[in-house]
Amino acid sequence: MKSLEQFFNPSSVVVIGASNSPFNLGSTICKLLKEYLNFSGQIYAVNRKGENVFGCDGFHAVEEIPGQAELAVIITPAGVVPGFVRDCGRKGIKNIIIESAGFSEAGDTGTKMQEEMDGYRREYGLRIMGPNCLGVLNAHAKFCCFYGFGPATMGMMSLLLDKPGTISYIIQSGGIGVVILESFLKEVVNINKMVSIGNKTDIDEADLIEYFKDDGTEVIGLYLENINDGRKFINSVKKLGKPVLVYKVGKTAEGARAAMSHTAGMASNDVIFDSACRQSGIIRLKSISELHSMPKIFTSMPILKGGNIAIFTNSGAFGGITSDLLVEAGLSIPRLSTDTQVKLSSVGQIFNVSNPIDLGPAISPQIYIDIFDILLSAPEIDGLLPVPSIWQPFVIDALDELVKMCEKYGKPAAIYTPNSVEKIITTRKERQIPLFESPEEAVRALQISYEYGRHIDKINKNV
Amino acid sequence: MKSLEQFFNPSSVVVIGASNSPFNLGSTICKLLKEYLNFSGQIYAVNRKGENVFGCDGFHAVEEIPGQAELAVIITPAGVVPGFVRDCGRKGIKNIIIESAGFSEAGDTGTKMQEEMDGYRREYGLRIMGPNCLGVLNAHAKFCCFYGFGPATMGMMSLLLDKPGTISYIIQSGGIGVVILESFLKEVVNINKMVSIGNKTDIDEADLIEYFKDDGTEVIGLYLENINDGRKFINSVKKLGKPVLVYKVGKTAEGARAAMSHTAGMASNDVIFDSACRQSGIIRLKSISELHSMPKIFTSMPILKGGNIAIFTNSGAFGGITSDLLVEAGLSIPRLSTDTQVKLSSVGQIFNVSNPIDLGPAISPQIYIDIFDILLSAPEIDGLLPVPSIWQPFVIDALDELVKMCEKYGKPAAIYTPNSVEKIITTRKERQIPLFESPEEAVRALQISYEYGRHIDKINKNV
Numbered sequence: 001m002k003s004l005e006q007f008f009n010p011s012s013v014v015v016i017g018a019s020n021s022p023f024n025l026g027s028t029i030c031k032l033l034k035e036y037l038n039f040s041g042q043i044y045a046v047n048r049k050g051e052n053v054f055g056c057d058g059f060h061a062v063e064e065i066p067g068q069a070e071l072a073v074i075i076t077p078a079g080v081v082p083g084f085v086r087d088c089g090r091k092g093i094k095n096i097i098i099e100s101a102g103f104s105e106a107g108d109t110g111t112k113m114q115e116e117m118d119g120y121r122r123e124y125g126l127r128i129m130g131p132n133c134l135g136v137l138n139a140h141a142k143f144c145c146f147y148g149f150g151p152a153t154m155g156m157m158s159l160l161l162d163k164p165g166t167i168s169y170i171i172q173s174g175g176i177g178v179v180i181l182e183s184f185l186k187e188v189v190n191i192n193k194m195v196s197i198g199n200k201t202d203i204d205e206a207d208l209i210e211y212f213k214d215d216g217t218e219v220i221g222l223y224l225e226n227i228n229d230g231r232k233f234i235n236s237v238k239k240l241g242k243p244v245l246v247y248k249v250g251k252t253a254e255g256a257r258a259a260m261s262h263t264a265g266m267a268s269n270d271v272i273f274d275s276a277c278r279q280s281g282i283i284r285l286k287s288i289s290e291l292h293s294m295p296k297i298f299t300s301m302p303i304l305k306g307g308n309i310a311i312f313t314n315s316g317a318f319g320g321i322t323s324d325l326l327v328e329a330g331l332s333i334p335r336l337s338t339d340t341q342v343k344l345s346s347v348g349q350i351f352n353v354s355n356p357i358d359l360g361p362a363i364s365p366q367i368y369i370d371i372f373d374i375l376l377s378a379p380e381i382d383g384l385l386p387v388p389s390i391w392q393p394f395v396i397d398a399l400d401e402l403v404k405m406c407e408k409y410g411k412p413a414a415i416y417t418p419n420s421v422e423k424i425i426t427t428r429k430e431r432q433i434p435l436f437e438s439p440e441e442a443v444r445a446l447q448i449s450y451e452y453g454r455h456i457d458k459i460n461k462n463v
Numbered sequence: 464m465k466s467l468e469q470f471f472n473p474s475s476v477v478v479i480g481a482s483n484s485p486f487n488l489g490s491t492i493c494k495l496l497k498e499y500l501n502f503s504g505q506i507y508a509v510n511r512k513g514e515n516v517f518g519c520d521g522f523h524a525v526e527e528i529p530g531q532a533e534l535a536v537i538i539t540p541a542g543v544v545p546g547f548v549r550d551c552g553r554k555g556i557k558n559i560i561i562e563s564a565g566f567s568e569a570g571d572t573g574t575k576m577q578e579e580m581d582g583y584r585r586e587y588g589l590r591i592m593g594p595n596c597l598g599v600l601n602a603h604a605k606f607c608c609f610y611g612f613g614p615a616t617m618g619m620m621s622l623l624l625d626k627p628g629t630i631s632y633i634i635q636s637g638g639i640g641v642v643i644l645e646s647f648l649k650e651v652v653n654i655n656k657m658v659s660i661g662n663k664t665d666i667d668e669a670d671l672i673e674y675f676k677d678d679g680t681e682v683i684g685l686y687l688e689n690i691n692d693g694r695k696f697i698n699s700v701k702k703l704g705k706p707v708l709v710y711k712v713g714k715t716a717e718g719a720r721a722a723m724s725h726t727a728g729m730a731s732n733d734v735i736f737d738s739a740c741r742q743s744g745i746i747r748l749k750s751i752s753e754l755h756s757m758p759k760i761f762t763s764m765p766i767l768k769g770g771n772i773a774i775f776t777n778s779g780a781f782g783g784i785t786s787d788l789l790v791e792a793g794l795s796i797p798r799l800s801t802d803t804q805v806k807l808s809s810v811g812q813i814f815n816v817s818n819p820i821d822l823g824p825a826i827s828p829q830i831y832i833d834i835f836d837i838l839l840s841a842p843e844i845d846g847l848l849p850v851p852s853i854w855q856p857f858v859i860d861a862l863d864e865l866v867k868m869c870e871k872y873g874k875p876a877a878i879y880t881p882n883s884v885e886k887i888i889t890t891r892k893e894r895q896i897p898l899f900e901s902p903e904e905a906v907r908a909l910q911i912s913y914e915y916g917r918h919i920d921k922i923n924k925n926v
């Protein structure tokens with residue numbers, strides 16, 4: 001299998017269907033690449049008039065392009081797409097993203113056109129992404145061929161691509177892509193790549209997971225409406241050796257039916273999918289927001305290697321709330337050893353040295369740091385659930401330290417701050433502190449990390 | 464039972480323990496009332512020096528106060544609290560809020576002091592709120608005796624009290640109170656009253672529910688760590704005839720244990736509590752955030768009278784996602800009647816007239832309004848789940864109209880907008896549009912409204 005690298009980092013791209021007509025969608029791709037992302041590769045436009053579009057050289061036809069293009073992005077009415085695919089084949093352009101809709105998701109005529117394109121694919125040895133998709137985003141290469149964004153979203157995109165990371169997404173819906181991209185404004189979610197795969201006539205989720213094995217990706221998030229080939233998908237995950245988080249629609253017959261009219265896949269048996277996930281260590285997400293809220297427990301924190309959690313809070317209520325949540329999530333709140341209790345008592349100012357540990361409003365960051373150190377170094381504790389109130393900015397300084405201490409001790413902390421949430425969210429972005437937005441989110445992160453850790457354990461034992 | 468009105472709207476208050484010493488907590492109550500809320504009643508301070516505090520006349524002792532005070536707020540070290548309670552009794556001050564901690568939640572000595580105060584209560588015919596609490600907030604009277612706030616929170620409080628509403632809260636934790644108050648900055652949650660009840664030596668949740676029957680409250684939210692008297696609680700709810708939403712800690716043994724060290728109640732049997740909730744129509748919340756996200760489905764929308772929901776979206780993915788969620792919540796996504804389908808087709812521009820209804824990016828608000836009208840007037844539909852993308856500001860205008868149309872047709876809509884979430888949250892606050900922040904929240908709101916509607920039905924049939 002030829003690498004998918006040229007889809008993500010092409011030295012030259014042709015946007016077929018980009019023109020200067022009002023409401024033209026292809027032109028938004030040219031504008032994004034030229035004016036917002038300063039993409040360094042060559043960009044061409046193909047349209048009826050052969051006109052230049054936002055500084056991209058324009059041509060009447062694919063064959064007129066000088067030299068070669070590594071990638072073609074087609075965004076035209078569906079009826080003319082197959083012809084352009086053939087043109088690309090003849091010209092020697094091997095990688096094609098078809099963003100146009102109106103194929104297998106739209107009935108018989110569309111399905112026939114999709115089959116025609118598939119013929120050209122085989123004939124010319126092409127790789128096709130889509131149709132009915134947004135294509136790819138590569139934050140490191142500053143390349144993105146998502147269409148239809150206005151200036152506000154383009155501005156946001158350019159900010160986003162200034163902070164590339166290690167999380168990659170495979171999403172079978174442009175709408176979900178936008179939700180994830182917008183989360184970047186306030187969430188510690190730094191993206192490596194994002195792909196919107198649409199009807200996946202050729203390239204599917206398994207191909208991409210395989211590609212993400214060696215491209216710097218640390219965690220993969222997926223939004224799926226159907227699975228092309230269950231066995232291939234599971235095998236790609238097994239070979240990957242990294243956390244894979246999946247939100248899949250179609251848990252109910254009604255959901256599966258609705259998804260089918262969107263991206264045209266066959267509904268898969270959800271019970272089988274669920275059990276396959278469990279066997280292969282895939283983490284099945286419970287809400288769309290977990291696609292952006294959960295990856296940070298893997299990118300910013302060590303894996304949770306046991307189920308014993310210490311709760312630390314300034315507010316007694318959150319001791320009880322998080323105790324309920326942890327136990328319901330299958331984790332434990334162990335008694336602290338005498339040794340740990342003695343150490344905590346010597347710090348002073350603690351209402352309650354049992355677990356949950358209840359601290360009043362502390363007057364210096366050192367108290368927090370001392371407590372974190374005692375808990376992280378305690379052998380009876382595998383991870384922390386700190387629920388500090390932000391009384392003073394120094395609490396945030398202490399959390400900064402906590403992130404480093406977690407690294408040092410190889411134990412994770414899932415932090416939630418009950419007050420000053422709006423303010424803290426700005427801070428977490430700037431300082432890259434992996435804060436969660438609710439006690440439920442924080443506990444869920446520990447649960448996910450623990451599940452993944454146990455899966456890794458199981459594999460290591462079998463080897 | 465004497466009314467609790469003087470706790471919420473006193474013509475005169477004495478803050479016992481307010482002084483000008485550094486870090487004095489009572490002084491923050493004087494400052495809040497005088498400088499931020501412009502409370503119109505008389506405020507006195509009692510402290511060792513007899514000094515004035517933030518413009519409140521100061522005295523050495525309770526007996527020195529000229530005339531009478533309707534309410535005493537005690538915030539001193541625990542050891543001297545019983546003496547002040549006795550002084551209030553002798554002076555004829557009948558209503559006392561004890562904010563100090565260190566009583567039954569803190570061990571034997573504290574329990575004895577709490578018993579001593581209880582003796583004075585019986586001797587002098589007092590009503591006591593607390594100890595170990597924040598006391599009350601009454602947005603309509605601009606009265607609040609919560610302590611410990613800094614200038615930023617006080618400023619927020621004064622904004623909050625400028626928009627009083629019809630939601631009342633009973634919370635057994637100051638920390639949760641702060642979470643709810645902060646939600647006001649972005650949430651459509653307009654407060655009537657809030658009470659932090661602490662150890663509830665005298666006044667408990669049932670007394671307050673009874674008081675909230677005739678004070679303009681439409682919905683009550685509770686955070687409870689224990690129930691004083693289960694039968695009394697359930698009876699107060701039965702007589703109320705309004706939605707009661709409860710988050711109760713102690714679903715697990717660990718949670719109950721943690722709560723006990725916080726507010727000193729006996730852990731109640733959670734299974735019994737749960738079944739009592741179901742029988743009396745109490746809505747048991749699943750997360751703390753539901754305390755502020757859910758009331759608006761009652762205050763801004765009619766009750767959901769049947770389980771048949773129409774989904775409307777611009778993004779196919781959310782058709783599938785919300786279908787799954789609705790079915791899992793026990794609601795239905797019925798086929799649309801031929802009549803409704805014909806009407807929808809005549810609007811034009813709709814991808815899919817089946818339910819979920821998928822609309823592309825519409826170019827005028829009228830299209831949205833026409834669709835909302837067709838769906839709300841359809842006899843096969845009981846409520847809407849609109850998931851519009853905000854492409855243009857006019858979509859928000861259409862949502863404004865939708866709120867009015869729901870009122871007209873007596874059917875609710877739970878709105879979620881997948882994109883522009885940060886922007887829309889500012890708008891929803893200004894324009895009081897009851898938007899939810901996730902598809903899960905929106906579906907949960909419909910589920911809660913439906914549950915409550917069925918409970919009302921059952922009662923009406925039995926009468």
